[in-house]
Amino acid sequence: MFTHIQQRKIILIFVVAAVSSLVYDTTYSPSFAQVNNTQSNSSEDTATSTNNEKSTQDYILNIRLLLNQTIEAYSANDTIKAKELATTAYLDNFEYIEEPIGEELSEEGEELLREKLASQIDSNVSIDEIKQTINSTNKVLDDAEKSLIS
Numbered sequence: 001m002f003t004h005i006q007q008r009k010i011i012l013i014f015v016v017a018a019v020s021s022l023v024y025d026t027t028y029s030p031s032f033a034q035v036n037n038t039q040s041n042s043s044e045d046t047a048t049s050t051n052n053e054k055s056t057q058d059y060i061l062n063i064r065l066l067l068n069q070t071i072e073a074y075s076a077n078d079t080i081k082a083k084e085l086a087t088t089a090y091l092d093n094f095e096y097i098e099e100p101i102g103e104e105l106s107e108e109g110e111e112l113l114r115e116k117l118a119s120q121i122d123s124n125v126s127i128d129e130i131k132q133t134i135n136s137t138n139k140v141l142d143d144a145e146k147s148l149i150s
Helices: 004-023 056-075 079-101 103-123 127-149
Strands: none
Touching: 056 079, 056 103, 056 127, 079 103, 079 127, 103 127
16 A cells, blocks of 8 residues: 555654654753744855755754754763754754755764764763764764855
């Protein structure tokens, strides 16, 4: 009845909904609107996500802000908040820039954010390792910004 792709999309929707209902708490995880109340109108922000209200640049800025907050939370030994912030950076932001930034950068960023950073937080690694992964993620975001301008 459903194609393989449709089945995967349905499963992904249920997984995202389940994870969101478990970890989303507005006191911890700021939405895009809470972190960035303004929208950029500059000519450099021509690449937009599927949500036309926010540009790819806006999502990149929000990811950076959330990753900085992740470092702060992790430094304060609040691994639950750190994991929620990192998850928000990925699910509510990075997911929207994957198409505009291209497959290579998308895969690299996804591996760092969704897999490595989350695993490191769960494993309670040193803050230096967390910072290193976030620095690597910021380099991917730098490359993404460059690719959007050219």
